[in-house]
Amino acid sequence: MRVIEHPILDELKDQKKVTLYYNGEPVEAVEGEPVAAALMNAGIRVFRTTAKRHEPRGIFCAIGRCTDCMMIVDGIPNTRTCVTPVRDGMRVEKQEGLAPLKPQA
Amino acid sequence: MREIITDVAIVGAGSAGLSAAYQAASAGADVLVIDENARPGGQLFKQIHKFFGSKEHQAGTRGFVIGEQLLDKVEKSGAKVLLDSLVYGLLPDKSMGVISKGQNYSVKAKKIIIASGAKENYMAFPGSTLPGVMGAGAAQTMINVNRVLPGERILMVGSGNVGLIVSYQLMQAGAEVVGIVEGAPKIGGYGVHAGKIRRAGVPIYVGHTVERVFGKEEVEGAQIVAVDDKWNKIPGTEKTFDVDTVCLAVGLNPMTELVWMAGCQFDFIPSFGGHVPLHDENMETTVEGVYVAGDVTGVEEASSAMEEGNMAGVAAAEALGYLEHEEAERRKQEIRGRLNTLRSGMFGAGRRSAKEKQLEDMKSYLAAHKRTAAEQKEEVFFA
Ligand SMILES: Cc1cc2nc3c(=O)[nH]c(=O)nc-3n(C[C@H](O)[C@H](O)[C@H](O)COP(=O)(O)OP(=O)(O)OC[C@H]3O[C@@H](n4cnc5c(N)ncnc54)[C@H](O)[C@@H]3O)c2cc1C
Ligand code: FES
Numbered sequence: 001m002r003v004i005e006h007p008i009l010d011e012l013k014d015q016k017k018v019t020l021y022y023n024g025e026p027v028e029a030v031e032g033e034p035v036a037a038a039l040m041n042a043g044i045r046v047f048r049t050t051a052k053r054h055e056p057r058g059i060f061c062a063i064g065r066c067t068d069c070m071m072i073v074d075g076i077p078n079t080r081t082c083v084t085p086v087r088d089g090m091r092v093e094k095q096e097g098l099a100p101l102k103p104q105a
Numbered sequence: 106m107r108e109i110i111t112d113v114a115i116v117g118a119g120s121a122g123l124s125a126a127y128q129a130a131s132a133g134a135d136v137l138v139i140d141e142n143a144r145p146g147g148q149l150f151k152q153i154h155k156f157f158g159s160k161e162h163q164a165g166t167r168g169f170v171i172g173e174q175l176l177d178k179v180e181k182s183g184a185k186v187l188l189d190s191l192v193y194g195l196l197p198d199k200s201m202g203v204i205s206k207g208q209n210y211s212v213k214a215k216k217i218i219i220a221s222g223a224k225e226n227y228m229a230f231p232g233s234t235l236p237g238v239m240g241a242g243a244a245q246t247m248i249n250v251n252r253v254l255p256g257e258r259i260l261m262v263g264s265g266n267v268g269l270i271v272s273y274q275l276m277q278a279g280a281e282v283v284g285i286v287e288g289a290p291k292i293g294g295y296g297v298h299a300g301k302i303r304r305a306g307v308p309i310y311v312g313h314t315v316e317r318v319f320g321k322e323e324v325e326g327a328q329i330v331a332v333d334d335k336w337n338k339i340p341g342t343e344k345t346f347d348v349d350t351v352c353l354a355v356g357l358n359p360m361t362e363l364v365w366m367a368g369c370q371f372d373f374i375p376s377f378g379g380h381v382p383l384h385d386e387n388m389e390t391t392v393e394g395v396y397v398a399g400d401v402t403g404v405e406e407a408s409s410a411m412e413e414g415n416m417a418g419v420a421a422a423e424a425l426g427y428l429e430h431e432e433a434e435r436r437k438q439e440i441r442g443r444l445n446t447l448r449s450g451m452f453g454a455g456r457r458s459a460k461e462k463q464l465e466d467m468k469s470y471l472a473a474h475k476r477t478a479a480e481q482k483e484e485v486f487f488a
Contacts, residue, residue: 006252
């Protein structure tokens with residue numbers, strides 16, 4: 001859920017809306033915001049599962065320090081989504097365990 | 106690998122790093138600030154509360170406004186700020202490995218200022234890894250910077266200033282805070298902040314801890330329990346809350362990895378968050394030309410981080426010959442005065458004595474050893 005009106009901060013407006021694809025499904029996002037924020041706004045909080053026990057993980061620190069929020073972004077696994085800005089058309093996938101590194105073209 | 110050469114390289118564009126950059130660059134040094142984020146400011150822009158302290162600390166001004174003023178000063182000073190760039194290593198010859206937008210760089214500097222900040226502590230209990238359990242600072246980042254609510258019904262763990270401030274800010278953003286849990290028998294933070302929370306009708310459960318967090322895939326509820334003065338749980342005192350988010354405000358610890366890599370000596374000061382680098386009055390560590398400032402030297406708050414940054418910036422500029430000794434001394438004197446004011450009073454006095462210990466330990470270290478020179482270190486390194 002977006003925080004639009006706020007008693008101290010300016011009202012949120014003039015944001016450029018773009019679309020990212022979460023597991024293939026379109027999700028509305030604001031250009032340049034962290035991928036994790038866009039997903040959280042859409043109510044998605046489980047970002048990956050752990051390698052051994054397959055336990056769910058979401059964000060913990062939101063500033064790039066804990067690696068809990070890693071997902072596969074545009075084919076690149078282990079991407080910290082809390083410090084990765086959204087671009088239009090970005091493909092974001094939930095990461096199951098240690099996703100294999102795909103050779104880059 | 107491309108090479109960048111500069112007088113002063115600063116890791117981190119937070120309160121401390123930006124202040125250091127402003128001081129060194131306005132004295133005439135060639136300054137490069139490196140930060141891995143897309144925007145500068147570190148933790149400042151999420152701090153929407155009014156700052157404490159005296160007039161010269163801009164008391165009464167909100168953190169993000171201070172951040173904007175600081176950015177403006179840095180821009181005018183001529184310091185360069187390299188964003189989206191991670192410092193992944195620091196060699197004894199003071200060259201840094203930097204990855205910037207997919208490109209690898211080697212940054213060589215005469216002086217390095219490490220102002221990398223701190224990270225939030227974690228606390229383990231059944232369910233503590235479930236999505237929806239997050240740092241209070243993470244929630245603060247989400248609501249105030251990204252403008253997204255991390256949840257609708259929230260339980261806060263920890264009643265220090267961060268726990269109290271973030272609870273209030275979560276309410277300002279439209280969430281419901283069902284309560285604050287505090288293990289100690291009394292509230293940790295300032296009375297002013299606690300008063301605001303209480304007036305808003307949020308109960309503060311002192312002498313309680315988290316028993317468990319429920320949920321299959323994400324947080325669906327939480328249970329707390331009272332503890333006695335030896336922190337033993339008291340059976341029968343459990344309370345259950347219907348919440349979707351649990352925030353942990355249980356302290357911060359300094360991000361010291363690069364400082365360790367540089368070969369600096371450390372102190373252990375629990376109230377500062379654990380291991381903190383030894384440094385002198387100039388913020389210089391035991392390795393010549395490597396300075397530290399802000400949370401990485403011991404977790405305090407934004408105002409003191411800025412002053413430590415100012416100090417490191419002035420000292421580095423002086424060491425490079427950009428400031429005459431008298432002028433540098435005059436500026437340092439002013440900064441020391443402001444730091445002393447910040448580290449006084451009921452909550453500041455503890456930080457002052459911790460800082461005094463750190464400075465004392467540095468003196469004893471220097472009395473027994475020579476400060477490591479960069480070249481000397483290199484020989485050892487490659488021997
Ligand atoms: C999440 C969080 C919330 C906080 N909220 C409050 C609050 O509400 N009130 C309060 O008084 N204090 C708060 N603090 C405490 C903090 O002491 C101060 O707010 C102050 O901002 C610290 O300034 P700093 O410059 O030392 O660190 P920071 O502001 O954290 O700046 C450090 C910067 O360095 C960058 N960095 C670190 N390592 C690298 C690297 N290797 N390469 C590139 N960049 C790097 C970081 O990404 C960051 O931008 C908070 C701290 C955190 C972590
Ligand atoms: S949530 Fe910690 S690295 Fe992203």
